[in-house]
Amino acid sequence: MKDVNHSQQGGMQMPRSNARKQKVRSTAVLISVVSLLATTACTQSSAPADSGTPAPSGKPAASEPANSGPVTFKVLYDYNVDPQGLNLQENEYNKFIKEKTGVEIKLDSPGSAGYDDKLNVLMASGSYPDAFAQGKREIILKYAKDDLLTDLTPYINDTAKYPNIKKYMPADAWLPVTDGGKVWAFPYNRPDGLSQVVYINKDWLKNLNLQIPKTIDEFYTVMKAFTENDPDQNGKKDTFGLLASNTLGNGGRMFQAAFDAETYKIRDGQVLPPEISSEYKDYLKFLNKLVSEKIMDPEFPTFSGAIFQQKLKTLKYGAFSSFWHYPSGLEVPKDVMDHYVAVNLPLHKDGSASKFSYPNLNRHYIAIPKTTKNIDKFMKMLDWAVSPEGMKFSFLGVPGFNYKEDNGKIEVLKQLAPIHWSFSLVRSGQLTDDILKYIGVVYPKEAVDNLVMAKNIGQVDNLQASLPYYPDLANFNLGKIVDEFTIKSILGNTDIDKSWDDYVKRWRSAGGDQVIKFWTDWYNKEGKNTVKQ
Template structure:
């Protein structure tokens, strides 16, 4: 018995020793990768192109955190051709942490608070980035992104305006993923239903109402059952943020406006009250599906898959519309112009930023140069091609004329996620890449979305207001908006109380801050932008 215990103890000790040795071994490899030899290897890159490919792969490894919400076909999150290609091109191996889309920002907050953050992190909200910067956990990337000697492409090709939401006092706290399609939204309508019911594209709100009502009441799918809706409004938070965008454009309450000397956000614009009444009418008449509160994007897509909805506002490419074979969405859907707004002017969707998200560098990162090397490469011609088309040889091939042609793999690869940033270049080349990836109908819709959108000049230039972090404005707006649309309150009788609640939840402070900025130089900035 004693002998057995002794053997077991020896075996256990050997196992522990082995683990310790391998752990130490791992550490030494890591040290080697981060050692000064990396910089000497960097010099070798310049010396010989032939040697470069070999040496580059030894530059080192960076760890990034991103919201990767789709499968990596033909690989795993950390072993795939996209990461291999970036390593081949830059010498930097990227290791990805993806905590999942659900509550992604909460997880980022926890990671940043832990003091053990990766080398670069994808963050969508500029306010969150500014708040993290105030907490002292981000690197000011200004010296890097403007260093035209070390990172010439990054310094010259990234649009300066894209940095604005994450800049203050000569500091820049993130590198943008600037969109070539910054204006993403367009209104889709069932063209087969329009034809069947002999309807014309709407020029006014009344025309639009007539179309939605006909879709709801005249059995456009011909099944003899009253089961269709004129409008699919649900999905996304805050309430009807996307679903109601078309109507906020028509009611001219989708931008900051200067009213009676104060800079007011759209949520307390007097026209917002009329918008709410209109949306309530659509819900009351069951033209809009009133299930708008617990609708996630997935629920919205499930509803769309029933083919019972006639109109919605969505991304220009529409490639996530469920239940359609590739490139057949255009057979059923087309886009329409936003009808004239209540001032008689062309309605426009409004946007507050040019960027999809930002890549921030935690102050704990010791590999900023490696990260910037990757970012600089993304701004190169090869990098832009990678972001738009993927990996040469499989995602695309170069034909005899030297032009890229679509390869054999999936059209919607996730290559772009791994770069974290993007200069958002739109030129003849990138347009030709788009033509490979999307059908002509989607390209037309993209151009339509560009015509139908505008930047909110005040929102895009407003400085960050740190005092608003404890405010509870969003809660007041969401609560009132949902209650108003669902008919739980009398809008006319409660509007003044809503404004008062908004102001006491931090809104007064925000309006005063914004107005003061506008009057002390902001007006000129807005005028010039």
Template sequence: MKNDKKLKMILLLTLSLSAITACSGQGNDKANTPASTEDAKNDAAAPDPFGKYAEPVTVTEVLGFNPPEDSRTPKGITPEQNAYFKDLKEMMNIDVKYKWTVPSGQYEQKFALAMASGDLPDILELDPKNFEKLKKQDMLADLSEAYEQYASPTLKKYMESDGGFAMKTYSSDGKQLAIPAFEDPFLSTQLLWIRKDWLDHLNLQAPKTIDELEKVAEAFVKNDPDQNSKDDTYGISLQKTLFFWGFDVRGLFNGFGAYPSIGDAQTAWLKDGDDKLKAGLIQPEVKTVLGKLQSWYQNGILNKEFALKDENKAVEDITAGRVGLVFGEWWYPNWPLNLNVDNDPKAEWIAVQIPGLDGPGKSLVPKIRAGKVFAVNKKFKNPEAAIKMINFYIEMGNKQYLEKNKAENGYVYNWFNPRIYNPAQIDTIYTEVNKTMDAKLTEIELDDENYKNVADVFKAGTDYLAGNTANASKGVNWGQYYSRAAKEGGWGTTRKIKETQAFVNNEFYGLPTITQVEKGAQLDKLMQESFTKIIMGAPIDEFDKFVASWKSLGGDQITQEVNEWYSKQPKN
């Protein structure tokens, strides 16, 4: 950003906004001070999505964070030191200050306390339930004007790619109360990740059925799959939160034809006849899976201490080579499987469709994937700053920043908020990288906001296939390539599942109902406690008691509310 003037012109040309070029790129944000009266007139007609504030604007945030995904990130870096913030300051004169940061596993509890005390930051990352709570409390700013005036053409293109459906979902009484980070629903598809080198050591094939999965898992426990002559491995990864954002057992349940949750404590809703929905959480198939998990716990296929493990402990087990089977989405090679590959050069992971009862099973996939949204505290005086920060993040993916915006330079993308992706980004990466590789080209022929992501994966893939570790470790190169572009990898396998329609939809895609907001946490706690006790040896009939309690404590009311919503939706 040393040549601020030159950078400004690049941005203006990229946006192709004639009105902005006419005013020499001077932005007239509410807090911007134009250089002259004439500039003010021009700027009023065309606010600059990348306009630099004349005076610094401080934005407060909070953050629940995971470790950087790229091992090239400088050791010891903290979220406050994220290199994105320096560029944000130089480009827009925005200072980000954290009220607090915590590891992701502590975020939900910490944020609940912040909401209860009213001590909220300026920019809010919210799940649907917290969005509903703050909307009812009239705590959210109307972003309609800020979005209309300051959203970059690229951001608007993303938000309109679904016909404006997601944006409309988070509006109320004509007010746009949040910007949804919606993505391809199939990013939620569950896969089974397997240590292929362990399969090879034991002369086993990748499992296609639950029975075959059980045999592989048992062999991974008893037959020394890592060939170190130690009894130090177990079969299937599991952590204490059974239905989470990762390292859980949604995929296992799906293989049995059970669809209790879409993750993060959100109950799944399935068709019940032609005109009703039923809660997947309380169906008989769930009881069957719990019985199987109980037997696996007793036989050592599951780690005996799973109920004490959070996601970080689960990652430690994977990284250290203690477990060879883990259910999860397309991104696992990018983290944490890449860490295992770097720790053990012989480690080889593959992705397969989840095993089912009689053959490959069907994963649960939401109809809409918008797990988080970005909103603004009504008290904040510069709501447009949130929109401009989204523009900034998208812009940093453009070609001119490729050499600068790297992990080794301190850029940690998953610590920057608010960030919005191209809803079709993952498929764009897959398509462009494979098109380039299949044509045996040496450069990506792409010149838009997707360039950096595509070029990074292409570079990682070519380096991995060539065995080149001059730029990054084997694990980093493999992780980026195998998650996003390898035809047999994470997204490649997911695309095949989509093409063969080997999935079941979660039919509820509305905002949380009144009772879900009020009773959801209580019901989730009931589920976690009941299911964990059963897995660890409580009578299987405890499931029936759970169902009765769930229904009486709010589940029946939620079912009624969900079906009231469903009755108003168009049917295929």
């Protein structure tokens, strides 16, 4: 179920996913394939006299003096992995970046708890960091409206000085932090941001002589058989056709996509969220049917992420949707996942292919206060970070230290530090053959194949990603209205047909109409020129 305040990223992952949808996020191991970024605070040292802020012409200011040395930038960052004793300033990763770009990144983190509050204090006091990471696009856009941030558009458009940014960054990555035609932060765009696939128990299919389902009806038939026909052949009626998490981000979401109930749409000249659409109503009625027939475990509202994985380990569930990397054995034992195979989503009712929809693929954003010196140098470092060489570093680390390559074969020499990827600050989101090769150093072929499938059955909801910052939205509590109705409907505690109109009226009167008007006015004024529908 989705909260209409989709400001993420955050999954996996990005504006943040909705309140009920589980965040899409990969595990950091060995070579941190899908890790989170890191950060640091405060002002900058060794800055040349040239500020590097955009010149009046709208182009970046002239480059720093030719004799300028390495420049240090302090970046405030909320990294959520243990650095395991790594010196955040003196290390091989920072040394490599400095050799390549002339920039040293000094990370500083006040810790995940209270990170936003700490950042707000710094920004309000004028003690600005040189740059900072922030996963919530609404905070970025608020700072932009307060005239605290640098517009990155001139740098992005200067392809002569920064050749890699436009070449490798997906155009939709900028949408969540674009306002008034200006870009207010640089995204960490995840190559594995399209992260979910559908899993089905292949042993149960074989035991019951069933084929892999393709349509919604076929999935229903197979899941019903998984529930009633003793698929594990233990002589007991103790299995379920579908496993879903409490957010429905795992399991339930596969049918939200199949019913086309995940994306924002333009209808009758208005920008409308999926949660008040007829498709969402049909999706709720389908899940209610599954629960009423015990095909879907009715205790799903208690299945947090950890409990969801515990339930999966029991091998009592026939189908679910979740992350592409599950076959790696890093979150779920490999001997459990050996029973499952990844399959395509159920088709839409009209027979067309359905896709998981994501608000964007950005893990976080790097924003630069207007007071930062030598922005030109910092942007050159980010330009390198999204280049093929920079992305190789982001995944594999330092050549000759972390790995060596011989005739295209990569050999790991030294395990990567858990936050090595944080020093380059951003990623391009490109899932190229080379990136898949780097990912394959850590993950088994089955998982990498799943990632390719996830890319093919996923999409960014560009309309949702582009919606402008609306300060009053958080006060309306619209997500709570959606979540409560969703759970009640699926569990059968309300008649969906009889209560639907009242639910929509409640949502609209609680501020939904104001939000729709705000979004629609924006779309008619500028959104239709930038959003691909």
